[in-house]
Amino acid sequence: MEPIRILLVDDEEDFRQTVAKRLAKRGMHVRQASNGENCLSMLEKEPVDIVVLDVKMPGMDGIEALRHIKERHPRTQVIMLTGHACAQDGVEGIKRGAFDYLSKPIELEHLLTKINQAYDKIIREEEKEREAAFRASMEQQMIATERLASLGTLAAGVAHEINNPLAIIKESAGWILSILHKDELKDMPRRSDLELGLSKIQKGVERIRRITLQLLESVKQTDSLVSEVNPEELARETVDLVCKDASAKDVRIMIDSRPDVKRIWTDPYKLRQVLINLLTNAVYAAGPGGTVAVMIRPTNEGALITVQDTGQGIPRENLARIFEPFFSTKPPGEGTGLGLFVTRGIIEKLGGAINVKSEFGKGSAFEIRLPLHPEMEDMPDASDNPGAWLVNVEG
């Protein structure tokens, strides 16, 4: 434990020295000041836990000094020392925020008790502050999670409704196109113009379809089929799936694993989906000539899978936003802004965590931490949020 830091303020030199010596003997860290002004300037330089403050001093008196201390150092506790038969001063001090007062002549044991009590109070208040800060950040997280969940539910509903008319547009365009391809229309004037227009419609439909499917995916309530998975094997399988696309873009993918990587219990289908998302992003980010590395490492809790690219990195101002739905820096039509949103949702459902490290100009690394077993009790309470984040585990 750190020694209690004390500032002893009294204009009577002998008294001050004696008390300081005896407090120091008890393991406290004691400094001294001979008057109020001195006390304040010392506090400015280096804060203390407790000020033991004489009331009657020439110049700035104790009450005045107390006011300044409480103003500038609200965490510092003050014990007032009042003259014999001047209890009134002590009461005044307490009213102004002193922890307590002692009447001179003081007994050292008495002072020690008061110092310890004051110190306990400091610790209690610090704990309270920490707790309040923790609760505030938790609340903020909850609000963000709930907002995203309800946004997701709404979006999925919209997506579902859009799919039906979208199917009509798709069938109509497809039909017109198949008619245009018939022999009887071979010599139709401006046939290519019509085909161009139709191909734009089809491209647009495809784009909407990707968005709606991913939206539905993001809130999809599926049973997780948990089985024992070798993360390295899964990573190799997934890399095989994307390597064709990668080599077409002139991107090299490397896998780096270690023999002590443990098998984990997770949903291989979902994990593969996550890896595909991350690898596709990484290949895109790395660009021609770039490299993507997949690293698999064992951790105490399970496994750590890192997907790293040698791309441009993510600007600091975007880092906090990349997991938000509809956030994308790709040109329109290339990204739905849902990939990482969905990815994070999946990882959280699997009881894991995902985070990103990025250095602008050097590349990014996405880290997935997965537990040995998915911890179902850590899941958000499904009853609060029907359907949205439910995971049922079988097998």
Add this chain to the structure above:
Amino acid sequence: MIKIPTRVLLVDDEKDFVEMLSLRLQDAGEKVTPAYSGKECLDTLKQIPIDVVILDIKMPGMDGIETLREIKKRFPLVEVIMLTGHGSTETAVEGMKLGAFDYLMKPAEFDDLTAKLQAARKRKDEQEERIRKAEATLLVRKAGGIA
């Protein structure tokens, strides 16, 4: 070789969708009958021979799954392809456990649809063929042939 049209019953409450898809399928040489509800689907099956039903899962009134159960109960040889506008495949999988041939996500690729349609049709033909052979064997036995 002349293509023998598959007799398709297309069931969806989205009239525009049924209309367009019917035109396309007919254009591709199939024989399509439209129906706009589960009930209409079952009524049609009673009246005309059908090979494959393309069945939307989400419909007001009798939904796709309910309709599927009835189809499989009353017309077990008719193949069913489920259409889902839902991202979730659970209902589709449930449908397949109840005897549906396959499912497609809406909006579906026309080529996927026709491929599945042909496969379903093939299964039905083969099943009917087996039944015919079995019946023939039965007749031979009854007629006092090889035991």
